Amino acid sequence: MTQPNDDNISRWPPAVFPVLALAASGMVYRLLVSQHLEQTSLLFLGIPALLATLMAFRPRAKTVTGGIMKAMAIGLLLSGPFLGEGFICILMASPIFFLVGAVIGLIIDSCNRRQKPVVLPCLILLGLSPMSLEGAHPRLSLNREESVTVTRVVAAPANEVEAALAQSPDIHLPLPLFGRMGFPRPVEAHGAGLAPGARRTTHFAGGEGHPGDLVVQVEESRPGHVRFAVLSDQSKIAHWMDWESAEVDWSAADAGHTRVTWTLNFRRRLDPAWYFHPWERYAVGLAADYLIRSNATPARLR
Known part of the structure; x- marks a missing residue:
């Protein structure tokens, strides 16, 4: 009998999820840069929200928050050599990346302890989507x-x-x-x-x-x-x-x-x-x- 999908995923090596999450985030970053949106909330809120949500599906993790924090740290460290970001950009982005990741991770960990559905990460991502659009269009920008x-x-x-x-x-x-x-x-x-x-x-x-x-x-x-x-x-x-x-x-x-x-x-x-x-x-x-x-x-x- 074929094992359920969750069992198949649980047999994946632990490193697969961080690699996939970082690769997806890197592709989104390149897309934002190509569209001249790298100064908007789509980058500073959207990418950490995406990375955190993908990491939330990682199996056998003691806490979702811990896995997200590790992925954020690795992603920020790799953004210099692989994405060409400078030290000051990484320094400015770090607090907001870790903040978004921590909020998502803590909410998911809390719900997991109460045995809430795994669909929660997706709902959180959808909830953050409107905030991530700030700056993407002049009508979506606050006073500058x-x-x-x-x-x-x-x-x-x-x-x-x-x-x-x-x-x-x-x-x-x-x-x-x-x-x-x-x-x-x-x-x-x-x-x-x-x-x-x-x-x-x-x-x-x-x-x-x-x-x-x-x-x-x-x-x-x-x-x-x-x-x-x-x-x-x-x-x-x-x-x-x-x-x-x-x-x-x-x-x-x-x-x-x-x-x-x-x-x-x-x-x-x-x-x-x-x-x-x-x-x-x-x-x-x-x-x-x-x-x-x-x-x-x-x-x-x-």
Whole structure:
């Protein structure tokens, strides 16, 4: 008599399910990249949900959650050499991959202990499907426009702050720890002046992705205020966000101190918003603070 399908599956080597799950996830990843959907929730939610659901059918596993976590770890480690992803992309994706996998695994383990049907993984996947569509179409996207403002008091009079802003960008100040975690770094910068039309060009390299230039131009200038418009961004950073403009305001706090406010306006490109919105705002806040310390502060105080 022919054994039931479940018995046939249970005789498969334990490594078969992880290999099949990772292969399927890899193919879906390639498909998303080919359709320019690698910045959407289809990747950051859809792929871990698919991987976790496939691993849920693995036989003889002590816990579904444990198997899913192992598969997630292996998949993320292999995404570098086999899919060409860089360290920073893997680092950003890891928390959300493990979170999705843990949620699915814990629910399935709980239901297995209560002897619920095996169809549950499919129902979970269907439930996550709408969330995975965020960013796949403009109508399925949340607000992407962002603005981050940082204010610092510089221990220098306002005329010295203005003179510092008029100089070529200074990139020698050490970056915050977060900015040194695999992101492209500014390695060269030139351009000066605060008159409308004056340009600044900053060359980014290192980290992951190809080197490229960020070019900005003074769009508006008056005493105590300057606005830079972004003309182009060829760096890897443009894969995660679109810089739009920067506004700098400064006013005397007293005879020897100046209050400087730096606002960066950008457009978020990564989904889901609930995950990447706080991360990108945090990174941009660090960037605005760095710009005040490096470019609005006289050289004698840096």
